[in-house]
Amino acid sequence: xxxxxxxxxxxxxxxxxxxVDDDSLICEKKGIVKPWGxxxxxxxxxxxxxxxxxxxxxxxxxxxxxxxx
Numbered sequence: 001x002x003x004x005x006x007x008x009x010x011x012x013x014x015x016x017x018x019x020v021d022d023d024s025l026i027c028e029k030k031g032i033v034k035p036w037g038x039x040x041x042x043x044x045x046x047x048x049x050x051x052x053x054x055x056x057x058x059x060x061x062x063x064x065x066x067x068x069x
Contacts, residue, residue, distance in 0.1 A: 011042075
């Protein structure tokens with residue numbers, strides 16, 4: 001859920017942070033921080049949140065007849 005109001009705070013998707021590399025962010029308030037860090041100034045930015053990859057549907061047990069109209 002990208003737009004959930006009760007999101008767990010994380011510097012990785014805070015509006016005050018900008019990614020420097022894979023292991024660090026630069027925060028306007030705290031300086032260099034880790035992506036899994038958090039503070040009381042957390043402000044959620046849904047555009048920084050990367051959703052999980054979609055799961056491919058399982059085709060096990062399906063035959064060619066299942067796909068005919």
